[in-house]
Structures are given as structure tokens and as C-alpha cells.
Amino acid sequence: MTGTPARRRHSPAVYRRRRLVLIITLLVIAGVIWLLIAQPWRGWGAESTGDDAKPQSQNTATSLPVPTSPQPNPTGTGTGAVEGAVVEGTSTPSATPGATPTAQPCVAGDIVVEPVTTQDSYTGDQSPQFLISLTNNGADCTLNVGTSAQSFTVTSGSDTWWRSTDCQSEPSDMIVLLGAGQTVTSAAPLTWDRTRSAVGTCDDPTRPRAPGGGSSYHLAVEIGGIASTQSKQFLLY
Structure with missing residues (x-):
């Protein structure tokens, strides 16, 4: 088997x-x-x-930079910088490289620009000091508030005595975001040496000095292509 x-x-x-x-x-x-x-x-x-x-947002404005310009030096040994030429609470010019705006450019009708003086009158040993006040009455928007976009002008009657742009050194751009309802002012005052300015006389120690004795002067300012609608009066003694 x-x-x-x-x-x-x-x-x-x-x-x-x-x-x-x-x-x-x-x-x-x-x-x-x-x-x-x-x-x-x-x-x-x-x-x-x-x-x-x-996309990175624009830096929010906290204060405005202050233009610098050479001043006539009585000794003829060089030039100096305007007093208070500092920037507080702001970033480097042009904000962050490659930044994408988070808002549209400001509309001139929404922006109120005002000239400001630290005093209403100045005695003979005092140099007038100026600031810019900027208020956004519209929606969030972007504006160039750099020193290249700022201008201070002093007049007496029809006579223009001084322009900050005549001797401004190293102007730069600074695009910032202005919040709705936000007001910003210069980080520090810009000082006028009480002399007549003109391109080509920035280092001249013999520039004519503005008369005092209670003479009336007016400050007008402009920033970001938007001019102040009213000037600010001050007196020199």
C-alpha cells in the first residue's frame, strides 16, 4: 500500500x-x-x-525725521549740523527693502500739514526752532516723510529769507504708514540761525542776519508734496 x-x-x-x-x-x-x-x-x-x-507692511510713522544742513561757521574752519538732527522711533530711510505697502498713497485732501515754532517770539540770543505737524484725517495711507520730501520756508512780507532746502545735506526718502486719525510731529526741532539762505552761500559766515526789534516772520512747511495751508507767525527781537 x-x-x-x-x-x-x-x-x-x-x-x-x-x-x-x-x-x-x-x-x-x-x-x-x-x-x-x-x-x-x-x-x-x-x-x-x-x-x-x-508681504511686509510699511513701518508705522511715530515721528518725522529732521533735515540737516551745513551752517555758516564764523571761524571759517568748517561746517556744522543743524541742532536736533536726529530721528526718534523711526527706521532707516525707505523702510524695509522690498516692503509691500499695506495701504494706498495718501490723498492730499485727507492730510493736514501745519508749521510749528517752539516759541512765538525769540530774543537776540535765541535761534528760532521749527517743526512739522502732520495729521491724517482719512484712511490708513502711505506717505514719503523723509528729509527729501520736507521743506521749511521763512518769509517776511514778500521777502523769502530762508529755505531749508537751500543747504540741505544728504536728503533721503522714508515711506511710512500713517494710521487713520494719526498725528505725527518732527522728532526734534530744526534750528534757523537767523541768516539769509541761498544756494552757494551755505559756508559763508557773512550771510546777512535777519533784522530783530520785533520784526514779524512767517514759517511755511511742506512734506510729501503737501504744503501747509496756513503759515505760522513768529517775532524776532
Whole structure:
């Protein structure tokens, strides 16, 4: 009688391969389950629009920079800078390179520009000091408030005595964001040495001096292409 042939036992290598295939299959199934639960692709879109990709907003104005200009030196040994030529609470000119404005340029009709003097009158040993006040009565907007966009003019009657732009040194741009209803002023006053200005006489120590004795003068200012609608009167003694 012929019996059933005995089953041939597989070699240990076959069992090892089978176990390896089973382990790999289980790992693949576990990976698929993790992908369905974690869904890591959800963060890819957020990463592409994260902080590095977001357009940077303009710096918000906190104060206005102050123009500098050489002053006549009585000794003839050089020039000096206008007093108070500093910038407080503002960034470097032109704000952040590559910044994208978060608002439209300011509309002249929404901006009120006013000249400001530190005193109503100045005695013979005092030099008048000037500032600019800027108020945004419209929506948030951007404006160039840099020293290149500022102008201070002193007149007496029809006679123009002094312009800050005649001897201004190293003017620069500064685009800032003006918030709705925001008012900003110069970081520090600009000083007038009470002499007549003209291009080409910036280093001349013999420039004519403005008469005192109660003489009346008017300050007008302009910033970002927007001029003050009224001048500010002050007296020299």
C-alpha cells in the first residue's frame, strides 16, 4: 500500500523571506493609516504663505525725521549740523527693502500739514526752532516723510529769507504708514540761525542776519508734496 508522500519542509531561508514580506506589509499598512490620520499635506499650503512669504507692511510713522544742513561757521574752519538732527522711533530711510505697502498713497485732501515754532517770539540770543505737524484725517495711507520730501520756508512780507532746502545735506526718502486719525510731529526741532539762505552761500559766515526789534516772520512747511495751508507767525527781537 502506497501512503501519502510526506510534505517537504521549506528551508529556513524561505521562512525568513516570508516573515520579512509580512513585516514590510504591516509597515506599509501602518504608514497608510498614519497618513490618513495625520494628513501632513495640510501644512504645505500654510508653509508656502508663512511669515517668509507674507508681504511686509510699511513701518508705522511715530515721528518725522529732521533735515540737516551745513551752517555758516564764523571761524571759517568748517561746517556744522543743524541742532536736533536726529530721528526718534523711526527706521532707516525707505523702510524695509522690498516692503509691500499695506495701504494706498495718501490723498492730499485727507492730510493736514501745519508749521510749528517752539516759541512765538525769540530774543537776540535765541535761534528760532521749527517743526512739522502732520495729521491724517482719512484712511490708513502711505506717505514719503523723509528729509527729501520736507521743506521749511521763512518769509517776511514778500521777502523769502530762508529755505531749508537751500543747504540741505544728504536728503533721503522714508515711506511710512500713517494710521487713520494719526498725528505725527518732527522728532526734534530744526534750528534757523537767523541768516539769509541761498544756494552757494551755505559756508559763508557773512550771510546777512535777519533784522530783530520785533520784526514779524512767517514759517511755511511742506512734506510729501503737501504744503501747509496756513503759515505760522513768529517775532524776532
